[in-house]
Amino acid sequence: MQLELGKIKIEDIQFAAETKVFDSTLFINQEELLEIIGEDSRITNINLDIVHPGDSVRIIPVKDVIEPRVKVKGPGGVFPGFISSEEMVGSGRTHVLKGAAVVTTGEIVGFQEGIIDMSGPGAEYTPFSRFHNLVVDCDVKENIKQHEHEEILRMVGLKTASYLGKAAKDVEPDELETYEHKPFVEAAADYPSLPKVGYVYMLQSQGLLHDTYVYGVDAKEILPTLMSPTEIMDGAILSGNCVSACDKNATYVHQNNPVIEELYKYHGEKYNFMGVIITNENVTLADKERSSNFTAKLAEMLGLDAAVVSEEGFGNPDADLIMNSKKLAAKGIKTVLITDEYAGRDGASQSLADADPSADAVVTAGNANEVITLPPMEKVIGHQNFADVIAGGFDGSLEADGSISVEIQAITGSTNELGFNNLTARIY
Amino acid sequence: MLEGKKTAILGDRDGIPGPDMSNKLKIVHYLNQFFGQIGGEDKAGIPPRREDGPIGPGAALNNSLGEDAEIVNTIICGDTFFNENLEESKSEIKKMLKAINPDLLIAGPAFNAGRYGVACGTVAEIAKTELGIDVVSGIYPENPGYEMFKQYAYFVETSDSAAGMRSAIPDMIKIVKSYIDKNGELGSPEEEGYMPRGIRKNIFAEERGAARAIKMMLKKLEGEDFETEYPMPVFDRVDPVDPIKDMPKTKVALVTSGGIVPKGNPDHIESSSASKYGEYSLEGVMDLDEENYETAHGGYDPVCANKDADRVLPVDVMRDLEKEGVIGELHNKFYTTVGNGTSVANAKAYAQEIAENLLADGVQAVILTST
Numbered sequence: 148m149q150l151e152l153g154k155i156k157i158e159d160i161q162f163a164a165e166t167k168v169f170d171s172t173l174f175i176n177q178e179e180l181l182e183i184i185g186e187d188s189r190i191t192n193i194n195l196d197i198v199h200p201g202d203s204v205r206i207i208p209v210k211d212v213i214e215p216r217v218k219v220k221g222p223g224g225v226f227p228g229f230i231s232s233e234e235m236v237g238s239g240r241t242h243v244l245k246g247a248a249v250v251t252t253g254e255i256v257g258f259q260e261g262i263i264d265m266s267g268p269g270a271e272y273t274p275f276s277r278f279h280n281l282v283v284d285c286d287v288k289e290n291i292k293q294h295e296h297e298e299i300l301r302m303v304g305l306k307t308a309s310y311l312g313k314a315a316k317d318v319e320p321d322e323l324e325t326y327e328h329k330p331f332v333e334a335a336a337d338y339p340s341l342p343k344v345g346y347v348y349m350l351q352s353q354g355l356l357h358d359t360y361v362y363g364v365d366a367k368e369i370l371p372t373l374m375s376p377t378e379i380m381d382g383a384i385l386s387g388n389c390v391s392a393c394d395k396n397a398t399y400v401h402q403n404n405p406v407i408e409e410l411y412k413y414h415g416e417k418y419n420f421m422g423v424i425i426t427n428e429n430v431t432l433a434d435k436e437r438s439s440n441f442t443a444k445l446a447e448m449l450g451l452d453a454a455v456v457s458e459e460g461f462g463n464p465d466a467d468l469i470m471n472s473k474k475l476a477a478k479g480i481k482t483v484l485i486t487d488e489y490a491g492r493d494g495a496s497q498s499l500a501d502a503d504p505s506a507d508a509v510v511t512a513g514n515a516n517e518v519i520t521l522p523p524m525e526k527v528i529g530h531q532n533f534a535d536v537i538a539g540g541f542d543g544s545l546e547a548d549g550s551i552s553v554e555i556q557a558i559t560g561s562t563n564e565l566g567f568n569n570l571t572a573r574i575y
Numbered sequence: 576m577l578e579g580k581k582t583a584i585l586g587d588r589d590g591i592p593g594p595d596m597s598n599k600l601k602i603v604h605y606l607n608q609f610f611g612q613i614g615g616e617d618k619a620g621i622p623p624r625r626e627d628g629p630i631g632p633g634a635a636l637n638n639s640l641g642e643d644a645e646i647v648n649t650i651i652c653g654d655t656f657f658n659e660n661l662e663e664s665k666s667e668i669k670k671m672l673k674a675i676n677p678d679l680l681i682a683g684p685a686f687n688a689g690r691y692g693v694a695c696g697t698v699a700e701i702a703k704t705e706l707g708i709d710v711v712s713g714i715y716p717e718n719p720g721y722e723m724f725k726q727y728a729y730f731v732e733t734s735d736s737a738a739g740m741r742s743a744i745p746d747m748i749k750i751v752k753s754y755i756d757k758n759g760e761l762g763s764p765e766e767e768g769y770m771p772r773g774i775r776k777n778i779f780a781e782e783r784g785a786a787r788a789i790k791m792m793l794k795k796l797e798g799e800d801f802e803t804e805y806p807m808p809v810f811d812r813v814d815p816v817d818p819i820k821d822m823p824k825t826k827v828a829l830v831t832s833g834g835i836v837p838k839g840n841p842d843h844i845e846s847s848s849a850s851k852y853g854e855y856s857l858e859g860v861m862d863l864d865e866e867n868y869e870t871a872h873g874g875y876d877p878v879c880a881n882k883d884a885d886r887v888l889p890v891d892v893m894r895d896l897e898k899e900g901v902i903g904e905l906h907n908k909f910y911t912t913v914g915n916g917t918s919v920a921n922a923k924a925y926a927q928e929i930a931e932n933l934l935a936d937g938v939q940a941v942i943l944t945s946t
Contacts, residue, residue: 489918
């Protein structure tokens with residue numbers, strides 16, 4: 148499988164009469180877009196806003212962030228299983244509007260939705276302040292139940308990103324990157340003297356607001372399975388997921404999985420990157436045992452010498468992380484885990500809900516309990532009044548002047564456990 | 576509703592303004608009877624006393640600090656008195672510190688003197704958690720005072736005996752000076768020269784996490800030394816208690832970390848990282864219904880729990896068992912908090928208080944439900 152990612156630099160977004168990309172600017176025909184995404188009769192209102200890095204803008208509560216893309220060559224299409232068919236992706240050519248993103252917001256669905264500040268101290272913690280964002284603020288009918296509410300907002304986000312992506316179809320990319328993944332037997336034969344490494348990609352699957360989709364399948368329904376890294380780079384996995392804002396993997400992060408990008412860097416030179424094992428984080432012990440057993444077995448079948456394991460969420464999934472660590476280690480596979488920490492606001496507590504001596508190589512994305520004060524912004528998109536109840540907020544988080552004191556777990560993407568950011572924690 | 580322990584929810588200087596660095600830094604020095612120049616073991620029984628200015632090793636400290644800072648008072652307490660009259664010593668010393676209101680506390684150095692080390696650590700804990708005063712101290716790493724109280728003070732490493740005073744004093748002065756220069760925001764242990772406090776602090780690394788992970792994996796693969804970013808902790812193990820022999824005579828309570836609360840969450844228990852727990856009456860409650868109960872928990876799918884909170888806190892089934900005589904009675908209160916993202920230290924503090932309340936109410940067994 149060979150995938151070409153054609154990256155088109157976007158340095159500005161503007162509303163205009165026609166949706167197109169010209170001179171690194173994405174122009175959007177608002178009416179046309181609203182017609183497409185507003186067709187669901189359960190939606191009562193949609194507002195669109197464009198925000199840029201450095202703007203005095205706060206978006207709250209954020210549900211998902213998505214990168215606009217389009218398939219230009221080869222099988223399949225964007226967001227398989229939802230927008231496109233179940234055709235396999237990961238080969239051919241896909242165009243990406245690099246620097247642009249779709250952010251969905253609206254009335255709160257659950258507790259675990261986040262904040263994106265486009266400037267100020269909060270902007271340093273969220274990776275999404277660096278993009279030109281089209282914010283879709285979507286309201287639904289009052290009697291809509293939570294599961295449906297989440298689904299409506301998810302689809303609005305995907306439809307928006309897919310509509311915008313189409314503007315990139317005939318644009319010459321500024322950069323063209325090629326990634327290849329060969330059939331396992333061939334891949335193993337390519338570099339027989341190099342150690343074989345893999346990636347264990349844990350997908351959040353605990354339930355409402357804690358779901359991840361693989362080709363449209365809820366990840367809690369899967370047995371761990373093998374995937375080509377190019378499939379993931381081509382959008383086979385997406386978020387239905389609002390686990391604590393800080394460490395959920397927004398769809399954008401799945402599309403741009405940094406572990407996969409980094410693993411490709413030394414592939415063929417220092418190791419042989421064999422592929423990706425996706426697994427889930429279900430809530431029952433039987434599921435946890437089965438999935439971690441299955442994961443270790445697949446790693447053994449691939450003949451892996453080492454693996455990077457990334458977690459999503461915290462607490463309950465710490466148990467899955469540690470089971471994976473133990474069982475991979477028992478097969479003689481050297482592992483590095485990526486997690487984040489809940490060490491208390493003072494940083495003095497134990498950081499994970501589970502631990503094991505096999506977990507001797509851990510990368511941390513920071514302590515999510517650390518408190519930050521976000522100054523007031525000139526403009527708030529969404530609903531600021533939820534600051535007290537979202538995960539990471541507390542009674543009195545929102546001050547009268549519009550400033551918000553919260554744990555950084557309320558900031559979207561701040562402690563991402565795919566290692567998307569530079570934030571980390573150390574012993575002081 | 577009961578508030579969580581204040582110490583457990585305090586962040587660094589939570590709500591307390593940092594030291595005023597525009598004037599001379601006001602320092603209090605804590606010493607035992609020996610270094611306080613009162614006497615040896617025969618004087619170890621003296622209660623806390625407050626003296627003006629620096630005493631003993633304080634003189635050398637004070638001289639080196641020059642114009643930037645001044646030891647305004649010295650508090651001296653006998654090691655035996657301190658450890659045998661712990662509560663009295665603590666409250667007396669707290670009173671003194673409150674009256675002086677210093678910007679910084681220096682304690683010791685204690686070297687390898689066990690009782691003195693614990694006293695320095697205890698005083699540091701009071702200063703830091705109850706008064707928001709930062710503490711600089713010196714101690715031998717194997718002194719139990721370090722392990723017990725390391726999070727409350729910047730301890731410099733000293734030798735095991737007072738013969739090491741000559742190097743301990745300049746090391747402590749270095750920390751105090753840096754503390755003044757950096758407005759109270761000290762850097763990492765390696766940068767500043769204090770022993771790790773076991774406090775996790777966020778920093779921005781040069782490379783993103785994924786790049787650091789691949790580099791760590793390469794080192795592990797090649798058998799090179801690597802440093803984990805999070806050393807695994809050792810967890811407490813709780814031994815199971817003996818089985819209950821006479822259930823029909825047992826008073827059972829329900830306690831949950833699943834966040835079940837009266838509708839509207841009257842005490843605003845947080846959806847994650849709970850800073851408190853709730854105590855609510857079950858008097859006359861036979862069944863938890865949708866109109867009156869819900870979950871405040873933000874870490875699981877709340878739809879089923881909100882529809883029927885008995886699924887998390889099984890009051891209905893317990894009432895059946897009560898009626899059938901399987902259990903003696905259901906305790907007329909339940910305790911609840913949100914386990915989601917709540918630190919171990921907070922959880923432990925709530926559990927201790929809840930257990931004390933349950934014992935006081937004559938409860939003999941608890942069903943603890945989690946989610």
